[in-house]
Amino acid sequence: MLDPLTIVVVEPDPERARLIVDALTDATDYRVHVIAERAALARQIVQRKPDLVLIDVADPSRDVIEELTLASGPLDRPVALFVDRSDEGLSTAAIEAGLSAYVVDGLTPARVKPVLDAAIARFRLMQRMRAELAETKRALEERKVIDRAKGLLMRARGIPEDEAYALLRRTAMDQGRRVADVAEALVTAAGLLG
Amino acid sequence: MRAATLEIGFVPLVDAAPLVVAHEMGFAAEEGIALEFRRAPSWSSARDALSFGQVAAAHMLAPVPVAMALGLGGGGAAIDAVSVLSVNGTVVGVSTALADRMRDAGHEFDFTDAHAAGRALIAAAPEPLRIGVPFPFSMHAELVFYWLSALGRPSPQSLSIRTVPPPLMADAIRAGEIDAFCVGEPWGSKAVEGGVGELLLPGCAIWASAPEKVLAMRRDWAEAEPDLSGRLIRAVWRAGRWLDTADGRSLAAELLSRRAYLDIAPDLIERALTGRLIRAPSGQSQTAPRFVAFHEGGANFPWRSQAAWIGGQLAARTGLDRRRAVGAASSVFRSDLYRAALKQTAADLPAASSRVEGALGVDSSVAGVRGQTTLWRNAFFDGGTFDPAL
Numbered sequence: 298m299l300d301p302l303t304i305v306v307v308e309p310d311p312e313r314a315r316l317i318v319d320a321l322t323d324a325t326d327y328r329v330h331v332i333a334e335r336a337a338l339a340r341q342i343v344q345r346k347p348d349l350v351l352i353d354v355a356d357p358s359r360d361v362i363e364e365l366t367l368a369s370g371p372l373d374r375p376v377a378l379f380v381d382r383s384d385e386g387l388s389t390a391a392i393e394a395g396l397s398a399y400v401v402d403g404l405t406p407a408r409v410k411p412v413l414d415a416a417i418a419r420f421r422l423m424q425r426m427r428a429e430l431a432e433t434k435r436a437l438e439e440r441k442v443i444d445r446a447k448g449l450l451m452r453a454r455g456i457p458e459d460e461a462y463a464l465l466r467r468t469a470m471d472q473g474r475r476v477a478d479v480a481e482a483l484v485t486a487a488g489l490l491g
Numbered sequence: 492m493r494a495a496t497l498e499i500g501f502v503p504l505v506d507a508a509p510l511v512v513a514h515e516m517g518f519a520a521e522e523g524i525a526l527e528f529r530r531a532p533s534w535s536s537a538r539d540a541l542s543f544g545q546v547a548a549a550h551m552l553a554p555v556p557v558a559m560a561l562g563l564g565g566g567g568a569a570i571d572a573v574s575v576l577s578v579n580g581t582v583v584g585v586s587t588a589l590a591d592r593m594r595d596a597g598h599e600f601d602f603t604d605a606h607a608a609g610r611a612l613i614a615a616a617p618e619p620l621r622i623g624v625p626f627p628f629s630m631h632a633e634l635v636f637y638w639l640s641a642l643g644r645p646s647p648q649s650l651s652i653r654t655v656p657p658p659l660m661a662d663a664i665r666a667g668e669i670d671a672f673c674v675g676e677p678w679g680s681k682a683v684e685g686g687v688g689e690l691l692l693p694g695c696a697i698w699a700s701a702p703e704k705v706l707a708m709r710r711d712w713a714e715a716e717p718d719l720s721g722r723l724i725r726a727v728w729r730a731g732r733w734l735d736t737a738d739g740r741s742l743a744a745e746l747l748s749r750r751a752y753l754d755i756a757p758d759l760i761e762r763a764l765t766g767r768l769i770r771a772p773s774g775q776s777q778t779a780p781r782f783v784a785f786h787e788g789g790a791n792f793p794w795r796s797q798a799a800w801i802g803g804q805l806a807a808r809t810g811l812d813r814r815r816a817v818g819a820a821s822s823v824f825r826s827d828l829y830r831a832a833l834k835q836t837a838a839d840l841p842a843a844s845s846r847v848e849g850a851l852g853v854d855s856s857v858a859g860v861r862g863q864t865t866l867w868r869n870a871f872f873d874g875g876t877f878d879p880a881l
Contacts (some may be wrong), residue, residue, distance in 0.1 A: 363564055364654040366627075393545075
């Protein structure tokens with residue numbers, strides 16, 4: 298029986314960290330440590346002697362982990378970005394999902410693959426959630442700007458709301474632009490004119 | 492005809508300027524290509540985006556492709572440097588507490604004398620001296636190693652070089668995790684603005700012409716797409732030439748300050764571009780000639796000997812075989828692809844592709860492909876030289 302793998306997850310957001318840990322522990326038996334604090338990150342990682350380190354591609358602290366890939370680094374066994382030569386797709390899938398994985402040299406692909414599969418699936422889900430949230434926020438912002446532009450037109454021209462919106466839409470169509478962009482330009486111009 | 496779109500990775504730094512300018516000033520469009528930028532949050536992610544095929548080319552630390560060729564870091568396809576984007580542009584800074592100790596001991600912070608600055612630093616610093624750099628494979632790390640080793644502070648017993656992401660550098664100094672740093676702009680100036688650090692030396696005081704960032708491509712892509720990669724090399728070369736004009740510099744500060752690029756105030760960017768730096772939180776300014784170059788003095792030529800120097804340095808501190816490392820390194824700076832791309836332009840190309848690094852004590856006129864070409868001095872502060880053939 299092999300020792301359970303020790304996995305370090307670097308993630309400052311507790312909610313996201315919980316989602317990742319849940320996905321891993323569902324998959325099978327691992328020892329998972331979450332590091333939320335970025336100060337002295339390299340030392341914190343080394344202390345836990347991980348077989349695998351998982352971190353968001355977007356986290357600037359990732360470069361600190363690169364230091365551990367130096368042969369003369371503080372880890373006995375150098376870590377490397379995971380590349381399974383028998384399955385090139387796994388590394389690419391991880392990167393596309395926004396996940397960077399560092400694996401200690403010598404670990405067999407058979408032990409790494411289930412961990413990465415589970416982590417990749419979870420990162421994809423989180424990426425979708427993040428994209429949806431950003432999209433919702435953007436739509437909400439645009440709605441607000443369009444409302445302000447409508448209000449400006451209604452006051453300036455003394456027209457009702459539906460006419461103000463129709464005017465915005467017509468202008469957008471004539472200029473080949475989005476209604477939100479025309480509204481934005483109007484609000485900016487009105488702000489400049491005082 | 493519809494322009495071919497190339498995705499380009501970059502890290503938000505002042506020296507991403509040639510790529511930004513190639514796009515914004517129309518040099519890319521002139522070559523029939525459109526650039527689409529992907530801002531990278533770290534050097535490792537920029538490298539991986541490139542080697543795993545998410546972008547066609549990237550703004551890259553000169554030592555990264557060399558490190559990959561030596562099997563250090565990275566796991567995807569091999570990456571080559573097809574031109575040098577910028578020479579110099581880094582600063583060494585110290586915590587305000589350390590600066591005070593150095594001043595008390597009589598150091599004058601003159602910005603030019605790397606001997607005096609290094610000796611003052613060693614005398615005033617704790618043991619081991621802890622220096623933050625952006626990435627383990629960076630010119631920042633190599634310059635610090637070279638400088639302090641030459642002054643008798645050998646690593647790793649008395650010198651600890653640590654990777655600190657530049658946005659976290661000021662915090663690391665404030666928290667007392669590091670005593671000094673070597674970073675690219677605008678991060679040195681940001682540490683000064685934040686009141687946590689003072690600038691000690693520009694990188695060019697250690698090595699007068701250090702290749703800082705390169706235009707990096709996957710080797711297989713660069714070789715399979717000579718037409719596309721050639722267009723990009725030329726567009727970036729023209730952008731660099733434009734950047735090294737007086738008007739270019741101030742307009743570039745405006746371009747770079749935009750939200751899609753660096754998203755910071757243009758005056759902070761202009762310090763690096765003009766070489767007029769604010770040295771300390773007290774507001775004292777200092778001029779650094781040739782603080783960063785994008786074209787002049789043969790800046791863009793990817794000398795095989797520059798890569799060899801980096802390979803030799805990396806081998807020395809990681810225990811790799813030096814001769815093999817120097818050989819492997821030389822092959823990733825692609826002076827051949829650079830020459831082929833610029834053949835049809837007015838570019839002055841040197842006749843040789845390798846030289847003795849550190850040998851030019853003054854600006855020199857050397858044999859070029861069409862007559863003479865001027866190269867800037869490339870001396871090391873201690874007068875050392877590196878001959879890749881030895």
